Amino acid sequence: MFRTTEISDPRFECNNLRFLTVKTANLLGRGDICVFVPPVKDLTGVPLLILLHGVYGSAWCWSQQGGVHLTAANMMAQQKIGPMIIAMPSDGLWGDGSGYLRHNGYDFERWIVEDVPNAIQENITDVSPKTGIFIAGLSMGGFGALRLGIKHSGTFSGISAHSAITEIAQMESFVEEDWSVFKPDENQASILDLIDKHPHQVPPLRFDCGTEDELLGYNRKLHSYLTDIGVPHEYREFPGGHDWNYWHKHVRDTLLFVNSVAYRRKS
Numbered sequence: 001m002f003r004t005t006e007i008s009d010p011r012f013e014c015n016n017l018r019f020l021t022v023k024t025a026n027l028l029g030r031g032d033i034c035v036f037v038p039p040v041k042d043l044t045g046v047p048l049l050i051l052l053h054g055v056y057g058s059a060w061c062w063s064q065q066g067g068v069h070l071t072a073a074n075m076m077a078q079q080k081i082g083p084m085i086i087a088m089p090s091d092g093l094w095g096d097g098s099g100y101l102r103h104n105g106y107d108f109e110r111w112i113v114e115d116v117p118n119a120i121q122e123n124i125t126d127v128s129p130k131t132g133i134f135i136a137g138l139s140m141g142g143f144g145a146l147r148l149g150i151k152h153s154g155t156f157s158g159i160s161a162h163s164a165i166t167e168i169a170q171m172e173s174f175v176e177e178d179w180s181v182f183k184p185d186e187n188q189a190s191i192l193d194l195i196d197k198h199p200h201q202v203p204p205l206r207f208d209c210g211t212e213d214e215l216l217g218y219n220r221k222l223h224s225y226l227t228d229i230g231v232p233h234e235y236r237e238f239p240g241g242h243d244w245n246y247w248h249k250h251v252r253d254t255l256l257f258v259n260s261v262a263y264r265r266k267s
Contacts, residue, residue: 001118004030015069019059020123024115026107027092032059033116035124036069036086038076045131046083047157047262049254050116052137052144055097055174059090066248072255081259085124089116091140096175099168100144101189112144113152132157132262136254138247139163139215140171142207146191153201158261160254161207163242166191166218173214192225202226205233206257208250210240 001022008019020033037043051068053061062068068086075081091108092098098108117133135156137145142164149159165171168189171179188194195202205226209219216237223235236253240246 001115001122005119005123007123015063016073017063017069018124020119022115022119024111026111026115028106031092031111031115032090033119034059034063034088035120036063036072036088037124038073038083038085040076040083043083043085046085047131047134047258048117048120049084049086049134049136049258050112051086051088051251051254052100052112052135052141053088053091054137054139054141055171057091057097057141058093059088062086062088062251065244066251068248068251068255071248071252075252075255081255082263084255084258084262085120087116087120091144095177097140097171099140099171099179100148101168109148113148113155117155134158134160134258134262136160136258137162137164139242140165140174143168143170143191146205146207147188147194149205150191150194150198150202151188153198153203156203158204158258159202159206160257162247162250162254163209163213163215164191164207164219164222165215166222170215170218191222195226195229195231199229199231202231202233204257204261205231206235206253207233208236208238208253210242210246211237212239212241213246214242 004023006021018035135145135149142161149156226233
């Protein structure tokens, strides 16, 4: 699938984190993926969670700012969740954030939907389609998870989002790029518009937002809309703002969600 692939040497890896760099036409160059591989002997047929970062970030954010690999390892040791592989790709590193969309000659969407799962399956271990591929993220990554998870519902078995942007125009509160000049593929710049077009292809869905988060109103609007049109989902609000303290604490809700859906599918 990839002209070149670089993978970290197991002798130098730490805390069950592995690093991949692959060259892909979708990024017109190389893309990075940080991968948590659980310390389980003969690991096969486990779910894959693709975890997307927010603006300003990269492949290392969820581990080095959110500690998700440590949270996951502890939850597995306590038998709160089963084994899962967590892939944490960069968004493509365009501007302050690519939005995980197609624009400016790059296909950040296919990078996530196609390249990342392929890179994991080719270089890490067996990921069973029966157990599922899941997508989740925070802020801009929450937008990416919602949009890509719904648009590519045949690929993803479930969606989780924290503090999600729900419309691409909200990016302007965080970045210096002028997103109003871009025309996202198929005009899918709004999660509500996307759901309106595809109300019956929403996979199992959960999302949450902090009560002090500037995006709270948008998340409440999404929850209200989903409720009104009868799309099953879980929505929660917790104390906290738009910051790593909140995401570090509540990523465990994503892990529990993935576990509940994946291992129900497997049984």
